[in-house]
Amino acid sequence: MNRKNVITVVVVLAVVIVGAIVFKSRQEQAPGQLTIGAILPMTGAASGYGKWMQRGVQLAVEDINAAGGVAGRKIQVIVEDSKSDNRAGVDAANKLITVDNVAALEVALTGVTKSVMPIADRQKMIVFTSATAPGLTDDSEYLFRNATNIRNEVDRMTRACLGTLGIKRVSVISVNNPVGPWVNDYFKREFEAAGGEVPDALLFQPDATDFRTQLEKIRLGNPQALYILGYQSTGLIMKQARELGLQCQFLGITDFELPEVLQIAGEAADGAIYTKAAYDPGSEDPHVAAYAKKYEERYGEPPEVYSATVYDATRILAEAFREAGNDPQALRQYILAIKDYPGASGITTFMQNGDVTKPVQLKKIDAISYVLIEE
Numbered sequence: 001m002n003r004k005n006v007i008t009v010v011v012v013l014a015v016v017i018v019g020a021i022v023f024k025s026r027q028e029q030a031p032g033q034l035t036i037g038a039i040l041p042m043t044g045a046a047s048g049y050g051k052w053m054q055r056g057v058q059l060a061v062e063d064i065n066a067a068g069g070v071a072g073r074k075i076q077v078i079v080e081d082s083k084s085d086n087r088a089g090v091d092a093a094n095k096l097i098t099v100d101n102v103a104a105l106e107v108a109l110t111g112v113t114k115s116v117m118p119i120a121d122r123q124k125m126i127v128f129t130s131a132t133a134p135g136l137t138d139d140s141e142y143l144f145r146n147a148t149n150i151r152n153e154v155d156r157m158t159r160a161c162l163g164t165l166g167i168k169r170v171s172v173i174s175v176n177n178p179v180g181p182w183v184n185d186y187f188k189r190e191f192e193a194a195g196g197e198v199p200d201a202l203l204f205q206p207d208a209t210d211f212r213t214q215l216e217k218i219r220l221g222n223p224q225a226l227y228i229l230g231y232q233s234t235g236l237i238m239k240q241a242r243e244l245g246l247q248c249q250f251l252g253i254t255d256f257e258l259p260e261v262l263q264i265a266g267e268a269a270d271g272a273i274y275t276k277a278a279y280d281p282g283s284e285d286p287h288v289a290a291y292a293k294k295y296e297e298r299y300g301e302p303p304e305v306y307s308a309t310v311y312d313a314t315r316i317l318a319e320a321f322r323e324a325g326n327d328p329q330a331l332r333q334y335i336l337a338i339k340d341y342p343g344a345s346g347i348t349t350f351m352q353n354g355d356v357t358k359p360v361q362l363k364k365i366d367a368i369s370y371v372l373i374e375e
Contacts (some may be wrong), residue, residue, distance in 0.1 A: 038105070106129075113136060126335070163250075
């Protein structure tokens, strides 16, 4: 055997051995424990969401284990930081699957979810996401979402503008990530088809801190409102818009409730109107109320919808493993069959593509409060 063939054999044997080790680790969950991985944006542009989600995960684990665990097994969730970055999310997924031997994953953010799913699909691993991009669950039979779809939010804002708000001329500024360009294109198409006008639909890079060039162009277009999809940049966009003399109505999505938005925008945020998945921590529903009480006692503030959504995802995963075992197809079929699940975030029913339809509400920033707009 020549040297080239020897090297080839050694490489093949190494791959086989590594593969066997990985396969073995994937089969060997500790008998008294169920381990799930969570890839959350604990740092980076979406870190505000990561904090809320981690709290939801922590409370779910405590409640599940206090009730006896999963068929006698304690559950643990290992949280890895995606850093709001797709590549870091992939690294986290590889680590959770091959080193920590997780049985399922919870993932946040559209780009991270899309990057992680090829890895999870090869493993036939169930994944729950709280990302908002439309059609996300259509490409994988193992991906489920129990958060609102951003299409529902855009549609809700379109109806509100052309209806009760009386706004017919709206410009858009969005971050250039996996969701922003879609929002720009979809809003412009639907808003104009419904009789409105969209003078500008502009993008900015995720690391941008100066939006004056885009905002000056928007100002010259004289819109009645500016629709902002900016994550943690939202407050700075509002502040710079007002400094440039742009006095139009601000519109947006859940980002408007990130603490950084009010801190940075200050008075510029007052009166801003936005959409959000319908959620009332003051609800009298016993499941919502119990979670809200526990959350507020622990963290000193009312829960946010994403914490409740991830809390529910963790509990649904635990229930699926308890009732359907470890087989991926059995788990998938069990979750798809869930109807009217009474959770901390409200009622959840899964559609056959793994997605859900959740109601969307309209809210307004009033000084330092977030007020529901009754229509």
